[in-house]
Amino acid sequence: MGLMNGPEFAGGGRCNGQPPIQAIIGETESSATVILSRTTGPFKIPVISHTASCECLSNRKDHPSFFRTISSDYHQSTALVYIVKHFGWSWVGAVNSDNDYGNYGMAIFLNKAQKEGIYVEYSEKFYRTEPEKLKKVIHAIKKSTAKVIVAFVSFIEMGLLIDQLSIQNITGFQIIGVEGWITSRSLFSQNSFHVMGGSLGFALRKINFEGFSDYVIKAFWDTAFPCSLSVGNSSQYAVNCSRYQDLLALKNYNEDVPEQRYSSHVYKAVYAVAHSLHSLLKCKEQEGCEKDLTIQPHQVVEALKKVNFTVMFGDHVWFDNTGAAVAHYEVVNWQQDLDGSFQFKSVGYYDASLPPDLRFMVNTKNIIWAGGQLEKPSSVCSESCPPGTRKAAQKGRPVCCYDCIPCADGEISNKTGVEIVAGSKPESEAEQRRCLKRHTETGSQEETATRWSGDALSKDNLGQLKDEDFHKAEEFVQLMRILYTSTLCVSCEKNATCGQILPILQKLEDHLTVKDEDTIFVASIKEKVWENLSQRYQNDDIQAFLHEATALAP
CATH class of the missing domain: 3.40.50.2300 (Response regulator)
Structure with a gap:
């Protein structure tokens, strides 16, 4: 050529x-x-x-x-996954330009998001010359439950999308953007900020390039187009500048200069x-x-x-083996100052040259969220199930979408959102969504209450009782009052712990030096225990059982 x-x-x-x-x-x-x-x-x-x-x-x-x-958008797509995961958003919508920039960038994001447990409610794309597809995108956003939208969109498509969101007054969505549009001042207006205020996204770093803006704004135009300096004869000015009119239309377009x-x-x-x-x-x-x-x-x-x-x-300049530069992004937030002016507030960074655990940083305190809110929005398909319920999958929807239904009788769940009892290891994802069988040593009500009262009188504890302890019987009687309450409600099982109650009571009664009414109280406990045993077992069995228990008593 x-x-x-x-x-x-x-x-x-x-x-x-x-x-x-x-x-x-x-x-x-x-x-x-x-x-x-x-x-x-x-x-x-x-x-x-x-x-x-x-x-x-x-x-x-x-x-x-x-x-x-x-840098390649591989890093920007990765950074998008970082920010979505960082804020705990597991349910998002996705919109991209139907061109190389949007399709490749969104494909990488969707692949990485899936691996991180982030689910996408819808993924729509459109091109600047396709109004029908844009309508489809708007419809998907309006009917969605996801409150976060990842917009991997070029500048022109984003302008069209913002126009439609503004016209239809679609608000309340936290939009996450990319360098293709997130710092475009021409997208800022009072109407657009109504729907886009609080947007977060990744931008190329702001550079302090001393002297450059003055050159672009004044020196370049004055040198390249001398007709712009013409004064006096307006007709001559028109003749001189006619050949530059297309370029002069761009004179006030200083999008990136500041x-x-x-x-x-x-x-x-x-x-x-x-x-x-x-x-x-x-x-x-x-x-x-x-x-x-x-x-x-x-x-x-x-x-x-x-x-x-x-x-x-x-800045250090060199190219990697793909011909690209190292990825450095600022995390910016669309904010409005008290004087009404708009700004891209820097609230963090993503630096691919750092180790993975240090690449991403964001200062949440400096962020103004969608709608001017100070609190981070939530975007999940289903809230965590409370204790006592389990997850029931919703047919045809991702696993993050479920209903919370009560556990069946005899089953338990003891954590919010996780139905596995502490100490148990889930064998599969399905097991994480179920209630567990409640394990008990016996199914009787009697054992529960007997264990409750008998633990204090277990063999280990009883072995520590000495004769002098019974001279402090006034304190011990208080314990017996508790025991008495339990014996009124349940019957003793035939076990050593329960059987030791009678010998202990007898020993207590023999040493009791407190008021007569307490002596009567202890005797009534003995009578009640004996009565309950008599109702459940033959006399010979009771005698043998008590003989064993007495041998274990102190």
């Missing part, structure tokens, strides 16, 4: 000429960059993009000469090519560069793989 459109005429059957270009900086959108990279790839012409983040461009077989100063999130990536791309050419020309300080060298595009590709430098605002 360069030879065909060059200024020289060539005769004969063979064309020779210098390569017209050594590198291309661009494109902006991923889909356009894919086309450009596939076109230039066979010629080994490097393409360096500052914003094309689709993971599809990481395939070195399809895009061997592609580089980018932004924060330089994207312009800094263009800067890095330009300097990456410059450093590559510098190394190929063998430039040396005070000696200059070799002027007669012919540099081929494939040489620039190899040189780009080796660049390693630091730019003036402190």
Whole structure:
């Protein structure tokens, strides 16, 4: 193409000429960059993009000469899973642009979310020229129960989506966004903030690029388009500027100038090519560069793989084995100041260069949630089942959607949301949703109460009683009052603990020095115990049983 459109005429059957270009900086959108990279790839012409983040461009077989100063969306999708899991949202909705950027990014998110136990109620996509699909997205949002929406959407599609949410007054949803739109000031308005206020998302880092904004806003326009300085004759002004009218329409469009999130990536791309050419020309300080060298595009590709430098605002520039930069994101929150102005409040970060447990950080205290709320919203399909109930799956829905139904008679659950008794290990997910059988040593009411009162009179405890203890009988009588209550309600089982009651009572009665009424009280207990035993067992059995129990008594 360069030879065909060059200024020289060539005769004969063979064309020779210098390569017209050594590198291309661009494109902006991923889909356009894919086309450009596939076109230039066979010629080994490097393409360096500052914003094309689709993971599809990481395939070195399809895009061997592609580089980018932004990271792959693999990291952004991973970061989305981090933030959803961090806030305990297990039930979300998903919307994406129907293009390379949205489809690949959402596919990675859905795959990773599933592995982390995050369920998606709906996943819808649309393209900017498909109003019917946009209506389908709005319908899915309106009927959904998920209160969190993950929006992996390009800037243009997000504008269309916000318009429809505003028109239909759809509010109360916590929207999680991506770098493609989360810091776009042109999306901010009073109407849009009504539905989008409190949105959270990942943005390219804000850069302090000293002097650049002044140049873009004033010096560049004054130099590139001198007609903008014209004064006096308005007709002459119109003539001078007529050829620039399309470009002048962009003069006040300074979307990224205040924060330089994207312009800094263009800067890095330009300097990456410059450093590559510098190394190929063998430039040396005070000696200059070799002027007669012919540099081929494939040489620039190899040189780009080796660049390693630091730019003036402190960022380190190098490319990994996929041709991408390391992922660094800010977590930003859409907020409104007291004076009514809007801002992207930085509330955290995601840094892929750090160990996994340190990559993600968010300061929850600084977040304003959807609807201006100060408390984090909940987004689950079903709330945790309270103790005494178990999960019953809802037919045709994910396992996180269930009803809570009471445990059957003889079954228990002793934890909220988890129906496994402490100490038990679930064998399967199904077992985690069921109630457990209640285990008892005997099924009788008598054993429960007898054990309750008899534990204090167990063999170990009784063995510690001495004769002098019975001289403190006034205190011991209080215990007997408790025992008396239990004997009025239940009958003694024929066991050693219960059998020891009679010998102990006899010993107590023999040593009792308290009031006569207490002596009568102890005697009545003896009578009641004997009566209960007589009603349940033959006399011979009772005598043998008491003989054994007496031998165990102190």
